[in-house]
Amino acid sequence: MTRLIKASYGPLVLVFFFLMARYIFPNKMTFIIELAIFSIYVMGNNILYGYLGMVSFGQPFYLGVGAYATAIYLAHIGANPLIGMLLSLAMGLVVGLILGPAFIRLRGDYFALINAATCAIGMFTIEKLLLPITRGDDGLWYRSRMSQIPFLDIRMPDKFFVFALAIFLIVLILYNFMDKSALGVSFRAIKDNENKMKFLGYDTFKIRWIGFSLASILSALAGSLYAINFGFVNPSLAEPHRAAEVLVATLIGGAGTVFGPFFGTLAFLGIKDLVSRYIAHWELAVGILTLLVLFRFSKGIWGNTEAIINEKIGRKKNRTMEKLLTDKAAT
Amino acid sequence: MLEKSNNKILAVKDLDVSYQKLRILFQVSMDVKEGDVAVVVGRNGAGKTTLFRTIAGFLGQDGGSIHYKGQDIGMLRAYEVAQLGLKYIQQDKHVFSDLSVQENLELGSYATKDYNWDSVLDYFPQLKNIMDRKGGHLSGGERQMLLIAMSLLGNPGLVLMDEPTEGLAPHVINDLIQAFTKIREKTTLVIIEQNLPLTAEVADRVYAMKEGKIVAEFNEKQAIQNLEFEAHL
Numbered sequence: 413m414t415r416l417i418k419a420s421y422g423p424l425v426l427v428f429f430f431l432m433a434r435y436i437f438p439n440k441m442t443f444i445i446e447l448a449i450f451s452i453y454v455m456g457n458n459i460l461y462g463y464l465g466m467v468s469f470g471q472p473f474y475l476g477v478g479a480y481a482t483a484i485y486l487a488h489i490g491a492n493p494l495i496g497m498l499l500s501l502a503m504g505l506v507v508g509l510i511l512g513p514a515f516i517r518l519r520g521d522y523f524a525l526i527n528a529a530t531c532a533i534g535m536f537t538i539e540k541l542l543l544p545i546t547r548g549d550d551g552l553w554y555r556s557r558m559s560q561i562p563f564l565d566i567r568m569p570d571k572f573f574v575f576a577l578a579i580f581l582i583v584l585i586l587y588n589f590m591d592k593s594a595l596g597v598s599f600r601a602i603k604d605n606e607n608k609m610k611f612l613g614y615d616t617f618k619i620r621w622i623g624f625s626l627a628s629i630l631s632a633l634a635g636s637l638y639a640i641n642f643g644f645v646n647p648s649l650a651e652p653h654r655a656a657e658v659l660v661a662t663l664i665g666g667a668g669t670v671f672g673p674f675f676g677t678l679a680f681l682g683i684k685d686l687v688s689r690y691i692a693h694w695e696l697a698v699g700i701l702t703l704l705v706l707f708r709f710s711k712g713i714w715g716n717t718e719a720i721i722n723e724k725i726g727r728k729k730n731r732t733m734e735k736l737l738t739d740k741a742a743t
Numbered sequence: 744m745l746e747k748s749n750n751k752i753l754a755v756k757d758l759d760v761s762y763q764k765l766r767i768l769f770q771v772s773m774d775v776k777e778g779d780v781a782v783v784v785g786r787n788g789a790g791k792t793t794l795f796r797t798i799a800g801f802l803g804q805d806g807g808s809i810h811y812k813g814q815d816i817g818m819l820r821a822y823e824v825a826q827l828g829l830k831y832i833q834q835d836k837h838v839f840s841d842l843s844v845q846e847n848l849e850l851g852s853y854a855t856k857d858y859n860w861d862s863v864l865d866y867f868p869q870l871k872n873i874m875d876r877k878g879g880h881l882s883g884g885e886r887q888m889l890l891i892a893m894s895l896l897g898n899p900g901l902v903l904m905d906e907p908t909e910g911l912a913p914h915v916i917n918d919l920i921q922a923f924t925k926i927r928e929k930t931t932l933v934i935i936e937q938n939l940p941l942t943a944e945v946a947d948r949v950y951a952m953k954e955g956k957i958v959a960e961f962n963e964k965q966a967i968q969n970l971e972f973e974a975h976l
Contacts (some may be wrong), residue, residue, distance in 0.1 A: 597842065597853070598853070610822045611822075611830065613826040614854055703975055
């Protein structure tokens with residue numbers, strides 16, 4: 413319990429800044445909501461890429477699974493967005509559990525490409541095979557069907573802001589907790605040397621499967637939040653060519669770190685928001701930043717910041733220790 | 744204190760192992776008794792590491808059998824073998840470089856549910872002063888000590904060590920020898936070693952390997968101390 417409380421300090425500070433931003437920039441609420449949701453999506457990819465070292469070119473598929481699970485429920489079956497969200501989480505888990513054992517047997521480029529292929533198949537399924545249910549390219553509209561949830565009418569953007577922030581906070585606390593837990597350490601150790609983990613007695617296949625499923629669940633959750641936020645879903649959300657977005661955000665923020673996904677999302681969406689006002693091809697700025705990170709700051713924004721903070725703390729500790737020793741020698 | 748007994752903790756019989764079509768081990772047989780320190784010696788390419796990797800469950804076998812504490816482990820996977828208490832420390836001295844010494848030990852603990860670090864840190868008190876240091880910043884000797892400490896968590900019945908002293912400074916090797924004399928009181932050790940004087944100092948039993956076969960076996964202390972196995976390398 414103490415560890416869970418400790419894990420909540422950082423996320424609470426971050427959410428405090430979210431709230432500040434909401435009141436300092438009142439016309440940026442949509443941007444802040446997208447920041448929270450996309451961060452959850454990047455967190456999922458960060459488990460695969462940052463922690464486990466598995467690059468996936470198919471993350472939009474898992475985002476789409478979550479978005480369409482909620483959308484289909486809200487458009488055809490029920491009206492409660494919370495039930496839609498729970499369905500998305502369940503679908504994320506099911507997809508992770510079913511595809512995981514087959515996919516994680518593949519390594520490197522094969523893993524990346526099978527996910528890309530799955531994304532393309534998923535896209536075809538949404539657009540063509542499930543046309544009567546998904547309405548293909550026209551998409552599903554259901555905002556007017558959505559009911560309010562207890563205590564909060566999340567159909568209203570300002571209320572949805574609170575809801576999305578609460579979900580983001582819970583996910584980030586659990587994510588921080590996972591990072592420090594046996595599971596988080598095992599993920600990073602597998603990336604470093606999987607054989608060594610086997611010799612220590614770890615079933616590394618099972619651990620990677622858990623990681624894959626967690627990534628799938630987080631992506632599905634982000635998809636569900638998008639679906640509730642927009643009240644509309646169409647296949648563009650799950651287009652295979654959008655796989656680079658989540659990878660780039662993970663890389664820019666700092667792969668394998670807890671807060672990297674947030675800072676990566678902030679940089680990615682921030683550039684998109686700012687630069688697109690002046691030039692149409694805002695991707696150029698993201699590309700330049702990505703190159704800069706790849707060549708000069710490989711740990712990303714948060715990874716490098718964390719390293720600087722740790723170095724400063726280390727120096728301070730050493731100075732305190734030296735002072736103690738000098739005082740002791742003097743007395 | 745682990746009493747020496749006549750109980751075979753490890754029994755390898757007629758083991759054949761190949762890498763694809765290339766046969767590496769030919770009818771290898773060895774018995775290790777509980778409480779022994781057995782040393783496998785041989786030139787490079789003799790098949791020592793292949794033997795260890797096969798026992799540890801990392802390589803499949805073409806024929807023969809491997810029994811640990813009477814249980815056939817030949818078909819088990821590496822992590823299942825480790826869970827039974829047979830640990831393997833590779834030659835590469837690779838610890839988890841992004842994790843601190845403490846986190847590396849925690850990984851050993853999570854796998855075995857043994858959180859009593861005092862017992863293993865008693866062998867290597869040096870590690871107590873560098874618990875926050877990242878694995879990537881450790882010296883070769885410190886890495887080796889950490890690897891041994893990690894593998895000893897959970898009180899394994901048998902530890903296979905592949906050239907633990909390779910590339911280490913003489914004073915570090917002395918520290919390791921001191922540690923081995925204490926560790927052997929609690930667990931059985933099988934070591935691959937090229938350092939023949941060290942072998943003479945610690946071994947109760949020596950297996951000499953050549954071209955994928957066990958060509959000689961020594962269990963007389965006097966013969967081992969006289970380095971009689973050297974003639975078979």
